[in-house]
Amino acid sequence: MTEISIGEQRAATGDPLTFRNVLGHFPTGVVLITGIAEDGAPVGMIVGSFTSVSLDPPLVAFLPTVASQTFQRLRTAKAFCVNVLAADQEDLCRRFAGRAADKFDGVPWQPSPLGAPVLDGVVAFIDCTFESINDAGDHHIVIGAVSELQVCRPVAPLLFFQGGYGRFAPLSLSAPFEADLITGVRLAERGRAEIDRLAATLSVECTAMAVISDQMAVNVATAGASDAEARLGERIPLMPPWGELCVAWEDAAAVDQWLSRALPSDECTQEQYRERLEAVRRRGWSLTMRGDYRDERIIEALREYSSGGYTPAQERDIREIISRTSSSYAPVTLEPGQTYDVDSLLAPVFDAAGKVRLVLRIANLPSSAPAERILAWAEELLAAARTLGAAAGSQP
Numbered sequence: 215m216t217e218i219s220i221g222e223q224r225a226a227t228g229d230p231l232t233f234r235n236v237l238g239h240f241p242t243g244v245v246l247i248t249g250i251a252e253d254g255a256p257v258g259m260i261v262g263s264f265t266s267v268s269l270d271p272p273l274v275a276f277l278p279t280v281a282s283q284t285f286q287r288l289r290t291a292k293a294f295c296v297n298v299l300a301a302d303q304e305d306l307c308r309r310f311a312g313r314a315a316d317k318f319d320g321v322p323w324q325p326s327p328l329g330a331p332v333l334d335g336v337v338a339f340i341d342c343t344f345e346s347i348n349d350a351g352d353h354h355i356v357i358g359a360v361s362e363l364q365v366c367r368p369v370a371p372l373l374f375f376q377g378g379y380g381r382f383a384p385l386s387l388s389a390p391f392e393a394d395l396i397t398g399v400r401l402a403e404r405g406r407a408e409i410d411r412l413a414a415t416l417s418v419e420c421t422a423m424a425v426i427s428d429q430m431a432v433n434v435a436t437a438g439a440s441d442a443e444a445r446l447g448e449r450i451p452l453m454p455p456w457g458e459l460c461v462a463w464e465d466a467a468a469v470d471q472w473l474s475r476a477l478p479s480d481e482c483t484q485e486q487y488r489e490r491l492e493a494v495r496r497r498g499w500s501l502t503m504r505g506d507y508r509d510e511r512i513i514e515a516l517r518e519y520s521s522g523g524y525t526p527a528q529e530r531d532i533r534e535i536i537s538r539t540s541s542s543y544a545p546v547t548l549e550p551g552q553t554y555d556v557d558s559l560l561a562p563v564f565d566a567a568g569k570v571r572l573v574l575r576i577a578n579l580p581s582s583a584p585a586e587r588i589l590a591w592a593e594e595l596l597a598a599a600r601t602l603g604a605a606a607g608s609q610p
């Protein structure tokens with residue numbers, strides 16, 4: 215028996231329990247391999263051992279156990295199809311991982327180009343012919359020659375880890391946030407009357423966003439908006455130009471973190487955003503102008519982001535969309551007598567330690583407003599932010 219010694223730990227590689235335990239620390243994707251057996255019936259088995267093998271020629275592989283009855287039938291098929299399961303297909307996975315004879319009953323599927331079942335709702339399928347089947351211990355190594363492949367539904371895939379199912383969550387732009395969220399919700403709740411008053415007296419939409427770590431803000435209170443309830447809990451990723459007020463008073467490391475998320479990712483862009491932060495800090499509040507980007511696409515991106523179930527590809531899309539709003543955030547000097555098409559005004563709410571806990575935002579402002587009127591709105595907004603801040607200061 216081979217023994218590996220690392221520091222104090224010694225693991226016997228011949229012990230099946232240790233083998234399972236250690237390899238259980240490695241996550242896998244989950245695919246359903248399907249085919250039409252020689253008797254004409256569809257067969258399918260769940261496999262975590264799927265991998266791509268070669269690009270040229272295109273080959274993939276999976277490893278069925280030699281004891282698998284399903285594979286004994288599957289290998290009589292002319293072709294097999296790899297169905298990449300989505301995160302919301304755990305039930306389907308459990309069903310096909312079982313031994314029931316009627317696994318396909320009531321499960322909607324279409325034949326792949328080679329005739330194997332492609333289940334409705336899968337992320338992607340990879341249609342293959344059998345290239346080779348080799349033995350490897352108590353498993354076979356099945357190599358498939360890829361014939362056709364397609365992404366059907368670009369959503370987060372189902373993952374398997376230590377005996378449980380889960381989904382992928384990108385580390386960037388997301389964060390564990392419960393403690394900060396609760397602090398923010400409580401603060402907004404204390405300032406509820408002020409938020410309502412501001413929305414009513416100015417006839418605008420007023421929201422309070424709680425700053426959650428250096429990654430995101432969450433909409434914790436909304437007044438004066440027709441879709442107020444739906445927008446509660448909306449997450450706002452902090453990447454330039456979004457989240458200026460959340461980071462403007464933070465230390466250099468936090469500012470650099472924020473700047474590092476800017477797109478395009480060149481130094482010149484970062485320098486521009488750094489200057490904007492300076493301007494925001496000096497002014498003590500900020501404004502955004504009505505942009506030429508499409509609002510619905512932003513709302514959709516925020517919905518995707520807020521669901522928490524977005525894929526890395528979707529995250530790249532979201533970042534791209536946010537970066538396109540940059541021109542609306544460019545600092546504007548309000549000249550007396552001029553009118554401006556302001557979209558929203560934002561003000562920070564500091565806690566007793568001088569940390570920005572909430573960002574108060576008024577939006578849906580009348581178009582073409584004179585500079586004097588905008589400054590008057592800003593005064594009202596800052597006064598409300600101070601009232602909310604006083605509540606934060608009274609925290610123990």
Ligand SMILES: Cc1cc2nc3c(=O)[nH]c(=O)nc-3n(C[C@H](O)[C@H](O)[C@H](O)COP(=O)(O)O)c2cc1C
Nearest residue numbers: 259260261262263277278279282283284285311374
């Ligand atoms: C997440 C997951 C991953 C699995 N991966 C494999 C695998 O890579 N190879 C394999 O032979 N069985 C694997 N199985 C087990 C089979 O899906 C399934 O239990 C088996 O096909 C049913 O037994 P039978 O083939 O003897 O009917 C996996 C099961 C689950 C739930």
